[in-house]
Amino acid sequence: MFSFSPAENGDKPRSRRSEVVRDDDVNREAEDRRQARLDQRHLESYRNVRRLRDALYRRYAELLHKKILSQRLEMQQRAEQRGSKPEKDIQWKREKLAFSRLQHDASYLESLPKTSYYLILDLQNQLMQRGVLRTRVDLEDFGRCINYQRGPQHIQNHLQEIRQNS
DSSP states (O other): OOOOOHHHHTOOOOHHHHHHHHHHHHHHHHHHHHHHHHHHHHHHHHHHHHHHHHHHHHHHHHHHHHHHHHHHHHHHHHHHHHTOOOTTTOOOOOOOOOOOOOOOOHHHHHHSOOOHHHHHHHHHHHHHHHTSOOSHHHHHHHHHHSOTTSOHHHHHHHHHHHHHHO
16 A cells, blocks of 8 residues: 555655745745835835924024024114114005096997908898898898908998898
8 A cells, every 4th residue: 555654655755845835934034024124224214304304494494583583683773773763663655546437438349340240240130120131031041142251341331232222
């Protein structure tokens, strides 16, 4: 009968598999240690950056405070040289701004040049009010008789002719 036990077979135990398992454990432990060192280094870098930021913030605050004090001292010296009251007591006179009133002037709006489309719509509305254009067919005929590609001056002349004819 065949037996799996190495003592019964007289074979040596398999050391190859145990070496692979040990190598995997060693590799895993080495990787864990490397990762732990890397994490530690990142934390230390983070702390150092925070310390540097805090130190620079304190330095900036200190310089700003010194600047404010020197400006206050300089303002006080100027006030003493003039022999006047401190600036807090000075009453500044405000200049009155020129008052302008908005006025609506229709003549200005009438003087603006009108586009050809505006002129066409204006004539169409006038013709509808007079009762010349009553149906959709009348509106379509009106739209066909107008040449939109020509300039505003030509369209204006053409619209005057249509006004006279209606």
